[in-house]
Amino acid sequence: MSETYHQRLREKYSRILQERLSNDEIISQLSDKDIELLFNELRKWFGTSPPETSRVKSGLKEIIQQKIDSDVIELGD
Amino acid sequence: MADNYSLVSMKIINFLGLEDVNINFTNKDQPRKIMTIFGHQGSGKTTILRAIQWCAYGTKFRDKFHPLSRTKIFPLSWSGNQQGDIVVSMRFRSFNSIEPDNDIQCKRTLSINSDIDKLEVSVGDENFDRFKSENYFSQIFGKNPGDFDAVMWLIRQEEMLTMSKTISQANNSTNSYFLNFMNLDVSEDALSELLNTNLEEIDRIGKGQGIYTPEYLNNINTSIKDLELKIQDYSFKLNVLMSDKKNFSLNAQEEKAADLRESFISANQELNSAKIELANLKIKRGEVPELFHALMAAKLIKKEIEIDQSFDGSKFEWGEIATYLSKTNRIPNQYIDIIRSIGNGSGYDTSNLFNAKQKISSWESRIRKLKSALTRYHKAALAVDDFTKNGITDEKTASAVKKMKERNKINEEFKDRELEIGLMERNLKAQKKERAKATKSLKAESEKRERLDELKRINSVIYALKNSIALSNEDYIKEMFDSTIQRVKQYWNEIDLIGKYEPMLEDNENPEFVLRRKKDGKIVRISDGANISTAAGGEQQLLLVCTCLAVSESSGAKMPMILDDCFTDIDKKTREKLVEVVAKKFGSMILVTNDPDKGKLLKNSDGVLNLQWPSKWNQINQSNYTEWHKWTENVNG
Amino acid sequence: MVEKITKTDTTFSVPRRISPKTGNTMYLNWQNLLDSEMSGSDISGVYCSVLALIEEKTSVFDSEGGTKFTFSGLNNKDMLGHSLCYTIAKLYPEKWRKETFGSFINNQLIPSGYEIVTESNYMEICDIFLSVLEL
Numbered sequence: 001m002s003e004t005y006h007q008r009l010r011e012k013y014s015r016i017l018q019e020r021l022s023n024d025e026i027i028s029q030l031s032d033k034d035i036e037l038l039f040n041e042l043r044k045w046f047g048t049s050p051p052e053t054s055r056v057k058s059g060l061k062e063i064i065q066q067k068i069d070s071d072v073i074e075l076g077d
Numbered sequence: 078m079a080d081n082y083s084l085v086s087m088k089i090i091n092f093l094g095l096e097d098v099n100i101n102f103t104n105k106d107q108p109r110k111i112m113t114i115f116g117h118q119g120s121g122k123t124t125i126l127r128a129i130q131w132c133a134y135g136t137k138f139r140d141k142f143h144p145l146s147r148t149k150i151f152p153l154s155w156s157g158n159q160q161g162d163i164v165v166s167m168r169f170r171s172f173n174s175i176e177p178d179n180d181i182q183c184k185r186t187l188s189i190n191s192d193i194d195k196l197e198v199s200v201g202d203e204n205f206d207r208f209k210s211e212n213y214f215s216q217i218f219g220k221n222p223g224d225f226d227a228v229m230w231l232i233r234q235e236e237m238l239t240m241s242k243t244i245s246q247a248n249n250s251t252n253s254y255f256l257n258f259m260n261l262d263v264s265e266d267a268l269s270e271l272l273n274t275n276l277e278e279i280d281r282i283g284k285g286q287g288i289y290t291p292e293y294l295n296n297i298n299t300s301i302k303d304l305e306l307k308i309q310d311y312s313f314k315l316n317v318l319m320s321d322k323k324n325f326s327l328n329a330q331e332e333k334a335a336d337l338r339e340s341f342i343s344a345n346q347e348l349n350s351a352k353i354e355l356a357n358l359k360i361k362r363g364e365v366p367e368l369f370h371a372l373m374a375a376k377l378i379k380k381e382i383e384i385d386q387s388f389d390g391s392k393f394e395w396g397e398i399a400t401y402l403s404k405t406n407r408i409p410n411q412y413i414d415i416i417r418s419i420g421n422g423s424g425y426d427t428s429n430l431f432n433a434k435q436k437i438s439s440w441e442s443r444i445r446k447l448k449s450a451l452t453r454y455h456k457a458a459l460a461v462d463d464f465t466k467n468g469i470t471d472e473k474t475a476s477a478v479k480k481m482k483e484r485n486k487i488n489e490e491f492k493d494r495e496l497e498i499g500l501m502e503r504n505l506k507a508q509k510k511e512r513a514k515a516t517k518s519l520k521a522e523s524e525k526r527e528r529l530d531e532l533k534r535i536n537s538v539i540y541a542l543k544n545s546i547a548l549s550n551e552d553y554i555k556e557m558f559d560s561t562i563q564r565v566k567q568y569w570n571e572i573d574l575i576g577k578y579e580p581m582l583e584d585n586e587n588p589e590f591v592l593r594r595k596k597d598g599k600i601v602r603i604s605d606g607a608n609i610s611t612a613a614g615g616e617q618q619l620l621l622v623c624t625c626l627a628v629s630e631s632s633g634a635k636m637p638m639i640l641d642d643c644f645t646d647i648d649k650k651t652r653e654k655l656v657e658v659v660a661k662k663f664g665s666m667i668l669v670t671n672d673p674d675k676g677k678l679l680k681n682s683d684g685v686l687n688l689q690w691p692s693k694w695n696q697i698n699q700s701n702y703t704e705w706h707k708w709t710e711n712v713n714g
Numbered sequence: 715m716v717e718k719i720t721k722t723d724t725t726f727s728v729p730r731r732i733s734p735k736t737g738n739t740m741y742l743n744w745q746n747l748l749d750s751e752m753s754g755s756d757i758s759g760v761y762c763s764v765l766a767l768i769e770e771k772t773s774v775f776d777s778e779g780g781t782k783f784t785f786s787g788l789n790n791k792d793m794l795g796h797s798l799c800y801t802i803a804k805l806y807p808e809k810w811r812k813e814t815f816g817s818f819i820n821n822q823l824i825p826s827g828y829e830i831v832t833e834s835n836y837m838e839i840c841d842i843f844l845s846v847l848e849l
Contacts, residue, residue, distance in 0.1 A: 005662075006080035006258070009633050012556060013259055017549040026541035038542065047080070047258050047633060048216060053208070057267035064271065070534040359749035365757060366792035368843075369764050373801040375846045376768055382804045387716065389796065424716050425796035425803070433797075441847035447747060448840035454746075455836075 010046045017042065026073060034068035082169040082217055082635055083108035083665050084129075085180060090164040092131065092150055093124045096696040100125070100686075100706060106177075108170045109683030110637075111660050113668045116688030121697065121705065122669050125688075126641060130228060132165040132185045133218040133636075135194050147187070152696060163187040163194075169217065172664065183214060212263065217635045220257045229254065230636035232625045234643045241603065241624040244561065244588065255557040256550055258633025265546060272539045275532045282529055287522045289515040297512045304505045311498050318491045325484040327477065334469055334477035341464050341474045348457035355450045358443065370433035371440045377430070384431050387424035395420025557631050564627035565590060565620075572623065572655045575648075578616050580623065590624055592616055618646045622655060630662070637665035642672075649674070685709040716803040719812050720795065722786040726820050728758045729828050733781035745836035755783035760794055762827025763819065765839075767801060768846045772818075775825035 018039055021027045027035060041063045045056060064070070084102045089095040102109055116122045131150060137143040144150075148157050166184040170177065179201050187194040198210035205213060215221070219229045227240035243254055327335065360368060377384055399417035402408045464470070562582050569580050578592040578601070592601040603617050622644055629638060638659060644652055660666050668682075687707045690697070697705045730736045733755045742751035742758070752758050758781075766772065785795025802819070803810040809818040834842065 004080050005630065006633055006635070009258060009631075013549065013553050016552045016556070017545060020545040020549045020552070021542075024541045024545050026537050027545065030538070038538075042264055042542070042546075045260060045264055047260060053263050053266050053270070056263050057270050060264070060267050061271055064535055064538055068538070070531065070538055073534040073537055075530060075533055075537070355746070356749065360744070360747055361749050362753060365748070365752070365761075366788075366794050369760055369794060370792075370797050372764050372768060372843060372846055373797055375849060377801060377804055378849060379846060380805065384800075384804075385716070387800070389718070389793075391718070425718060425800040426793045427797065427800050429793050430797045430800060437847055437849060441844060441849075444840055444843045444847060448837060448844070451746060451836045451840070 006047055010043075013046055014039075014043050029072050029074065030068055030070070031072070037063050037067055080635055081172040081664050082181070082637070083110050083172065084637060084667070085168040085170050085177070087125070087128065087168075088164070088166040089125075089128050091152055091161050092128045092163055092165055093152060094121060094690075094696045095124055095128065096152060096698040098697050098702040098705070102686075104683055104708075104710065107175070110172075110665045111682050112666075113670065113682055113685040114688065115670060115673070115685050116690070117671050120671075120688035120690045122671070122688060123641075126231065126233075126639065126669065128165045129167065129639075130231070132167050132183060133214060134221045134228075135185060135196065136187055138193075150187075154695060159187075159189050161189055181213070181217070183210070212260075215257075216260060219254075219632055219634050219636075227625075229257070229629050229632040230634040231639045231641060232622065232629065232643045233641040234645065237618075237621040237625050237643055238603065240628055241590065241621050242587075243628050244558075244590070244624060253550075253554045253557075254628070254632050255554050255561075259553075261546060261550070265543065268539050268543050268546075272536060272543075275536050275539070279529060279532050279536075282525050282532075287518045289518045289522070291519065294512065294515045294519060297508055297515060301505065301508050301512060304501055304508065308498055308501050308505065311494055311501070315491065315494050315498065318487055318494065321487050322484070322491060325480055325487055327481055327484060330468075331477040331480060334474045335481040337464070337469050338474035338478045341469055341471070344457065344460040344464060345471070348454070348461050351450065351454040351457040355447075355454045358447045358450045360443075360447070366429075367433065367436060368440060370429045371436045374430050374433040375437045378434065378437075384427055384434070385424075386431055387427045388419075389424065389426040392426075393420075561627045561631045564630060565623050568623035568626050568658065569620065571658050572651060573616070573619060574651050574654060575616065578620075580620055590620055592620055615646045615648055615651070618644055619651060619655070622647070626659065626662075637667050638663040639667045639669060641669040683710075716800055716810075718799070719810065719815055720785065720799050722789060722795075723784055724816065725782045725784050726759050726816070726824065727777075727780035727782045728755050728762060728824055729778065729780045732758045732762065732828055732831060734758070736781065741831050745834070745839055747836060747839060754787065755781040756785065756788050756794075759783055759819075759824055760788065760798055762825075762831060763798055763802075763823045764827070765830045765842060766823045766827035767805060768842055769826075769830055770805075771826035771830065772806070772822045773826050773829070775821055777821055778825075 021035055021039055027038070030038075041059055044059070085108050086102055087098075087100045089098045089100075091097075102112070114122050114125065127144060127150070131145050134145070136147050136150070137145045138147060140146055141148065147159075150163060151157065151159060164184060164186045166182065169181045169183075171179070171181075174180075181198065181200050183196065183198045185194055185196045196207065196210045196214065198205045198213050200213075222228055227236045227243060229240075232240065374384060395416055395418075399413050399420070402416065403410070403413045565582075566580055576595070578594055580590050581593045581600070583589050583591050583600075590603065592603075593599070594601070601617065603621060625643075640656075640659065644655060647655065656668065685708070687709055688705060689707075690705060694701055694705075731738050732741045732752075734742060734751060734753060737751075737758070739751060740746070742748075744752075744761070752761065785798075788794035789796060799810075799815075802815070802823070806818065809815065809822075830842070831839075
């Protein structure tokens with residue numbers, strides 16, 4: 001097999017998550033590029049042991065706070 | 078991180094009967110992917126498995142009946158009291174790697190005086206701290222199962238039923254083992270931490286409201302504008318006053334005239350007063366004779382000349398009067414003679430002179446006063462004259478004073494205006510300062526609001542991510558559940574050689590696999606594995622095994638799959654097929670058995686680890702462990 | 715008793731400059747001691763004479779003419795003529811004779827008195843008065 005079972009599990013979850021992200025009311029307001037950035041950052045750690053939570057946090061923080069354009073999000077009341 | 082690992086070696090110290098052993102799982106330095114551990118009951122097979130489990134998950138401190146609770150892992154010789162450190166070390170190598178450079182080494186230690194055990198993990202030269210170690214481990218071994226849960230990579234006869242029931246729990250999204258592999262906790266924790274950090278900042282920003290409002294700023298702006306206009310207006314008026322000042326300035330003469338006005342008036346008043354006094358004292362025409370009489374009388378007195386009381390006898394005919402009177406016979410003759418004699422003499426009438434003697438002193442007083450009044454008058458007239466000679470007139474002084482008053486009034490007004498302007502300018506300065514302060518504050522408020530909005534947006538993204546993950550988990554669980562069900566059937570179809578039954582999922586509150594007899598649809602439930610005694614016993618066990626395999630597979634476990642004597646009732650051929658399928662599917666497998674036939678089951682195995690533990694040995698240590706375990710290579714069926 | 719020797723119609727004269735209508739105002743109002751000018755030459759004559767009597771000035775002057783007057787008016791009301799004549803008679807008894815009184819008055823008293831008038835300011839006139847009034 002070119003793809004291992006674990007890889008298939010990751011693919012399955014990735015597919016599901018990707019769909020959920022693009023259907024989410026808030027996330028869908030972001031640009032496609034930004035959605036992809038977020039998705040890729042999360043996907044990095046599927047089925048692995050990341051070095052530490054702080055590294056995951058700083059990776060996510062960088063994407064969320066600096067790289068994506070959250071100004072497009074409409075704030076509710 | 079790799080997806081599959083092989084066990085390379087173990088070192089066990091004071092774990093049950095294994096006092097001090099090293100087990101090497103390699104063949105010519107290469108890990109054995111498929112192997113068998115063979116040994117009779119009590120040879121230490123289960124101990125090895127327990128050691129692996131303990132190294133993976135640690136001591137079960139709460140449940141003292143659990144096989145991995147503290148005292149349950151003591152060597153018997155300790156009689157329930159810890160007498161040294163308990164240590165189990167393992168070394169793993171990923172399928173992708175040939176060299177030992179990136180081997181994962183883990184060591185769990187339960188020290189004699191410690192309340193907790195310690196896990197140390199390193200990859201190559203890199204040492205991990207406790208959290209990283211546990212995280213890494215959980216990827217290899219899966220989450221630490223609860224006290225009554227099964228271990229995903231270890232299919233053990235007595236736990237197969239428990240493991241197969243995991244399927245019914247699988248649909249529970251909060252506790253589904255399907256998610257163990259994905260290791261989403263770290264991402265979720267990271268997102269939660271980010272969220273909390275932002276919420277704290279939102280809370281902090283929210284406190285300390287500014288005191289300035291846009292209305293306040295508007296009011297100040299208006300006030301400043303008004304003040305500026307007013308200052309402008311006043312300044313203009315000041316300029317007008319300035320030119321008025323010039324117009325009403327007095328020259329030296331006018332200044333002098335103004336200064337002299339008072340003394341001028343005073344001099345004139347004095348003159349008038351002196352005139353009045355003089356007029357009252359001046360000698361009137363009618364008084365002149367009296368004065369003359371007084372003067373003459375005074376002169377005579379001064380000369381000690383007595384003034385006779387004489388009269389003018391010629392005024393009347395005294396002889397005729399005497400004659401007449403004598404004829405009346407009423408007046409004594411002596412008197413008639415006197416009367417006749419009056420006519421004889423004619424003197425000057427000195428009656429006025431005589432009377433004037435009484436007036437001398439009053440005239441003296443009068444003349445003195447008159448002299449003084451005249452002096453006063455002359456002095457006053459001189460003074461007034463002096464003004465006139467110097468061109469100081471009533472008109473001039475009056476007009477100079479009027480001009481000066483005007484000028485002074487203008488000066489006063491000028492000064493007042495200047496003061497007012499000064500005050501207004503000070504006020505303006507203060508207001509401008511206040512405006513700057515308000516502007517800065519409002520800008521800061523605005524920036525705060527912007528930051529708040531930004532944080533809220535970011536948080537809404539974070540919430541959305543968390544929500545997406547939660548929903549994805551549900552979807553994934555459902556899909557995995559469905560695929561696991563399919564996998565059970567697929568495993569069954571691959572392994573079952575008899576073909577009498579087929580597996581079926583009973584769809585109720587706690588879904589459960591049952592066997593359905595193909596010819597008549599009879600349902601056979603999986604009873605407690607220990608009491609299987611029906612004809613379908615072997616099939617039931619196979620169903621359990623297939624279920625466990627499917628569950629293990631879908632958990633994404635990275636440990637080598639360990640089958641521990643779990644198919645005692647399955648027929649030989651089916652057994653062989655089972656082992657073949659598992660070895661192929663899982664890549665890395667350890668078969669643990671006490672049955673020599675089963676020991677030969679693994680075709681293409683990388684070796685058999687034979688364990689022998691004579692009863693005379695209480696423990697295995699450096700003195701006897703080589704005797705205790707021996708490898709047999711390339712076993713063929 | 716001093717015998718009368720003047721008659722009411724005996725004429726005397728005062729210099730024109732101290733005579734009303736022709737005279738100097740300051741002389742006529744005694745340098746402002748009077749509230750109005752002397753109204754007749756007779757009063758002017760008495761004024762000069764009284765001044766001369768007070769000052770005992772009896773220089774002899776040539777007769778220069780002037781405005782004539784008599785004592786008749788004065789005697790009718792205030793007996794000034796009487797008083798003056800009496801005073802002259804008492805002070806200068808040797809001059810008070812029929813033959814000499816006329817020239818004594820016209821050529822000595824009146825001119826001397828006139829000289830005092832023309833040479834004196836108000837203060838001096840007051841002082842003249844006061845010199846005799848202070849007893």
